[in-house]
Amino acid sequence: MIKPLGDRVVLKAIEKEEKTASGIVLPETAKEKPQEGKVIAVGSGRYENGQKVGLEVNEGDRVIFSKYAGTEVKVGEEEFLILRESDILAVVD
Amino acid sequence: MIKPLGDRVVLKAIEKEEKTASGIVLPETAKEKPQEGKVIAVGSGRYENGQKVGLEVNEGDRVIFSKYAGTEVKVGEEEFLILRESDILAVVD
Amino acid sequence: MIKPLGDRVVLKAIEKEEKTASGIVLPETAKEKPQEGKVIAVGSGRYENGQKVGLEVNEGDRVIFSKYAGTEVKVGEEEFLILRESDILAVVD
Amino acid sequence: MIKPLGDRVVLKAIEKEEKTASGIVLPETAKEKPQEGKVIAVGSGRYENGQKVGLEVNEGDRVIFSKYAGTEVKVGEEEFLILRESDILAVVD
Amino acid sequence: MIKPLGDRVVLKAIEKEEKTASGIVLPETAKEKPQEGKVIAVGSGRYENGQKVGLEVNEGDRVIFSKYAGTEVKVGEEEFLILRESDILAVVD
Amino acid sequence: MIKPLGDRVVLKAIEKEEKTASGIVLPETAKEKPQEGKVIAVGSGRYENGQKVGLEVNEGDRVIFSKYAGTEVKVGEEEFLILRESDILAVVD
Amino acid sequence: MIKPLGDRVVLKAIEKEEKTASGIVLPETAKEKPQEGKVIAVGSGRYENGQKVGLEVNEGDRVIFSKYAGTEVKVGEEEFLILRESDILAVVD
Numbered sequence: 001m002i003k004p005l006g007d008r009v010v011l012k013a014i015e016k017e018e019k020t021a022s023g024i025v026l027p028e029t030a031k032e033k034p035q036e037g038k039v040i041a042v043g044s045g046r047y048e049n050g051q052k053v054g055l056e057v058n059e060g061d062r063v064i065f066s067k068y069a070g071t072e073v074k075v076g077e078e079e080f081l082i083l084r085e086s087d088i089l090a091v092v093d
Numbered sequence: 094m095i096k097p098l099g100d101r102v103v104l105k106a107i108e109k110e111e112k113t114a115s116g117i118v119l120p121e122t123a124k125e126k127p128q129e130g131k132v133i134a135v136g137s138g139r140y141e142n143g144q145k146v147g148l149e150v151n152e153g154d155r156v157i158f159s160k161y162a163g164t165e166v167k168v169g170e171e172e173f174l175i176l177r178e179s180d181i182l183a184v185v186d
Numbered sequence: 187m188i189k190p191l192g193d194r195v196v197l198k199a200i201e202k203e204e205k206t207a208s209g210i211v212l213p214e215t216a217k218e219k220p221q222e223g224k225v226i227a228v229g230s231g232r233y234e235n236g237q238k239v240g241l242e243v244n245e246g247d248r249v250i251f252s253k254y255a256g257t258e259v260k261v262g263e264e265e266f267l268i269l270r271e272s273d274i275l276a277v278v279d
Numbered sequence: 280m281i282k283p284l285g286d287r288v289v290l291k292a293i294e295k296e297e298k299t300a301s302g303i304v305l306p307e308t309a310k311e312k313p314q315e316g317k318v319i320a321v322g323s324g325r326y327e328n329g330q331k332v333g334l335e336v337n338e339g340d341r342v343i344f345s346k347y348a349g350t351e352v353k354v355g356e357e358e359f360l361i362l363r364e365s366d367i368l369a370v371v372d
Numbered sequence: 373m374i375k376p377l378g379d380r381v382v383l384k385a386i387e388k389e390e391k392t393a394s395g396i397v398l399p400e401t402a403k404e405k406p407q408e409g410k411v412i413a414v415g416s417g418r419y420e421n422g423q424k425v426g427l428e429v430n431e432g433d434r435v436i437f438s439k440y441a442g443t444e445v446k447v448g449e450e451e452f453l454i455l456r457e458s459d460i461l462a463v464v465d
Numbered sequence: 466m467i468k469p470l471g472d473r474v475v476l477k478a479i480e481k482e483e484k485t486a487s488g489i490v491l492p493e494t495a496k497e498k499p500q501e502g503k504v505i506a507v508g509s510g511r512y513e514n515g516q517k518v519g520l521e522v523n524e525g526d527r528v529i530f531s532k533y534a535g536t537e538v539k540v541g542e543e544e545f546l547i548l549r550e551s552d553i554l555a556v557v558d
Numbered sequence: 559m560i561k562p563l564g565d566r567v568v569l570k571a572i573e574k575e576e577k578t579a580s581g582i583v584l585p586e587t588a589k590e591k592p593q594e595g596k597v598i599a600v601g602s603g604r605y606e607n608g609q610k611v612g613l614e615v616n617e618g619d620r621v622i623f624s625k626y627a628g629t630e631v632k633v634g635e636e637e638f639l640i641l642r643e644s645d646i647l648a649v650v651d
Contacts, residue, residue: 001465002436005428008461035166041462044428049143049236050421050607056098056137064095064166064175071461073407073436082436082461089101089164089175090134093094128259142236142329143421149191149230157188157259157268182194182257182268183227186187221352235329235515242284242323250281250352250361275287275350275361276320279280314538328515328608335470335509343467343538343547368473368536368547369506372466373651374622377614380647413648416614422514422607443647445593445622454622454647500631514608521563521602529560529631529640554566554629554640555599558559 002075004082007046009057011037011065011081035067036092037081046085055085064089095168097175100139102150104130104158104174128160129185130174139178148178157182188261190268193232195243197223197251197267221253222278223267232271241271250275281354283361286325288336290316290344290360314346315371316360325364334364343368374447376454379418381429383409383437383453407439408464409453418457427457436461467540469547472511474522476502476530476546500532501557502546511550520550529554560633562640565604567615569595569623569639593625594650595639604643613643622647 004010014036039061045054057063070083097103107129132154138147150156163176190196200222225247231240243249256269283289293315318340324333336342349362376382386408411433417426429435442455469475479501504526510519522528535548562568572594597619603612615621628641 002462003465004462005457005460010462047420047425048140050423051143053140064168066164071438073461075436075464085098088098089166090095090097090103092168093096141233144236146233157261159257178191181191182259183188183190183196185261186189234326237329239326250354252350271284274284275352276281276283276289278354279282327512330515332512343540345536364470367470368538369467369469369475371540372468374648375651376648377643377646382648419606419611422609443624445647447622447650513605516608518605529633531629550563553563554631555560555562555568557633558561 002041002073002080004041004043006043007055007085008043008082009039009055009085009088010041011063011070011083012040013037013079013081014062035064036062037065038062040080042085057085057088057091062092064092095134095166095173097134097136099136100148100178101136101175102132102148102178102181103134104156104163104176105133106130106172106174107155128157129155130158131155133173135178150178150181150184155185157185188227188259188266190227190229192229193241193271194229194268195225195241195271195274196227197249197256197269198226199223199265199267200248221250222248223251224248226266228271243271243274243277248278250278281320281352281359283320283322285322286334286364287322287361288318288334288364288367289320290342290349290362291319292316292358292360293341314343315341316344317341319359321364336364336367336370341371343371374413374445374452376413376415378415379427379457380415380454381411381427381457381460382413383435383442383455384412385409385451385453386434407436408434409437410434412452414457429457429460429463434464436464467506467538467545469506469508471508472520472550473508473547474504474520474550474553475506476528476535476548477505478502478544478546479527500529501527502530503527505545507550522550522553522556527557529557560599560631560638562599562601564601565613565643566601566640567597567613567643567646568599569621569628569641570598571595571637571639572620593622594620595623596620598638600643615643615646615649620650622650 002010039057039059042055042057042059045052065083066087066089069087070081073080073082095103132150132152135148135150135152138145158176159180159182162180163174166173166175188196225243225245228241228243228245231238251269252273252275255273256267259266259268281289318336318338321334321336321338324331344362345366345368348366349360352359352361374382411429411431414427414429414431417424437455438459438461441459442453445452445454467475504522504524507520507522507524510517530548531552531554534552535546538545538547560568597615597617600613600615600617603610623641624645624647627645628639631638631640
């Protein structure tokens with residue numbers, strides 16, 4: 001289990017299959033980094049003027065995040081992304 | 094549905110048809126980025142000295158925003174812009 | 187109508203006719219940007235330590251502002267300047 | 280009349296006649312910018328932790344200020360300097 | 373004994389044996405810096421709006437931290453890493 | 466008289482006669498700037514979270530300050546240094 | 559006597575005799591700057607949200623500090639280092 005600290009969030013990136021206009025499936029290095037992810041774990045929150053406030057996103061949320069934000073980590077064989085909640089732009093239903 | 098976080102706002106850009114002085118309609122790459130948009134969704138607000146305050150703009154507002162501000166995202170086939178309320182300059186009636 | 191957000195102000199620049207010492211009227215590209223304007227609209231104010239405070243300038247004030255501050259916007263056929271109150275240096279009577 | 284905003288101050292620079300060691304009076308472009316001025320008008324003050332506090336300098340004070348600080352403005356035929364109080368180093372009696 | 377100050381944490385890096393795809397064990401200079409560590413000691417905490425708050429990590433926690441964060445120190449023959457808690461991304465169970 | 470503003474301090478630098486190892490007295494341009502000074506005047510203090518607090522140094526103190534900090538000013542024929550109290554490192558008895 | 563201001567600390571660096579692997583004692587210019595020191599004097603503290611709080615280190619503590627932090631000063635014939643407490647990483651027992 002991985003528990004992020006403070007205002008951090010652990011995401012699992014959602015890969016979209018990507019084809020070029022002419023229908024060719026792109027190999028991994030030619031694809032843009034994914035911008036959508038699923039929230040795996042959320043931190044305990046952050047301090048606002050001395051009071052601790054919880055995060056807005058919840059485990060299981062599907063979110064859009066800033067490309068290249070955060071740090072990729074590998075726990076066992078799985079890859080995750082750890083970023084600050086402020087790098088998450090929106091929740092998608 | 095797309096729900097922005099914190100002080101963020103989701104906009105749909107309003108394209109204006111653009112002609113040069115001599116009446117030629119410009120192809121997309123030659124046009125400046127649009128600076129007007131319609132508010133599609135607003136975040137829950139931001140903290141000011143420990144108190145959460147709502148945003149000034151509302152869903153449906155027509156706004157002028159800083160050129161190049163924010164992040165373009167594609168949800169399904171539609172393109173939106175997600176930016177912070179501080180990148181919105183004014184509401185136009 | 188254009189309603190600026192927060193601590194922003196909408197100005198209409200006051201053009202001064204400019205002549206060189208020898209009396210030649212300068213064409214527009216040779217003139218410096220105007221530094222004086224008339225306040226057209228003011229935002230709702232800004233937060234100071236959690237309390238919202240109104241702006242110091244009022245609609246109709248004639249003001250001196252920092253050269254190159256703010257963003258030029260065109261509403262209909264009219265050009266305005268939207269800037270933060272902190273870019274306004276003084277009110278002139 | 281010119282009324283500065285917030286923590287700004289309007290100064291009239293005090294020119295000192297300047298001679299080189301050999302007694303030659305320097306033409307204007309060869310002189311250093313004046314560092315002394317007389318306070319013409321003071322702003323309404325600034326916010327410190329949500330409370331408005333007045334400025335330390337008063338109209339009529341003779342002050343030393345940071346070279347190149349502030350913005351030169353011309354009102355009518357007169358030239359003034361508008362700067363923030365924090366660019367004023369000291370009052371001289 | 374080593375006691376970090378404020379919001380700092382002393383870690384002992386956890387080395388993973390590293391082989392290249394072809395099975396060659398890499399000599400130390402060719403390995404990436406470890407990103408996992410064990411908490412050896414934690415500081416007294418940090419101030420949030422005038423109140424001292426304790427750290428989230430505890431002695432003995434296994435943590436993931438930002439590569440290249442912190443300062444390597446040698447106490448006796450042992451090497452440690454001293455970093456701020458904000459450079460620790462997550463606790464791993 | 467010169468009265469510094471806010472958290473500023475007026476110093477008179479204390480020149481030390483400087484000789485090279487071989488006993489040669491250095492001309493002024495070859496000497497390092499003095500790092501010791503005597504406090505001539507102190508400002509009214511600074512704001513900490515909305516409360517004005519006085520400075521730690523007093524008139525007459527002998528202090529060590531950061532080399533190159535502050536601004537040199539000339540009042541009449543005398544040269545002074547005006548700097549912020551935060552550029553003073555220590556008081557020497 | 560030397561009394562540091564605010565959150566500053568006066569240290570006496572602890573030199574370790576340094577030999578290369580082959581046993582050669584290095585002359586001073588070839589050695590790394592010391593990272594350990596003994597606290598000689600501590601400042602009166604710093605402000606956290608309007609309240610003055612004392613420092614964590616005490617006179618006589620043996621500390622590890624950031625290489626190259628602070629300012630070297632010479633009082634009489636002795637050399638000291640003055641740095642901010644935030645440049646001290648840990649206390650060593």
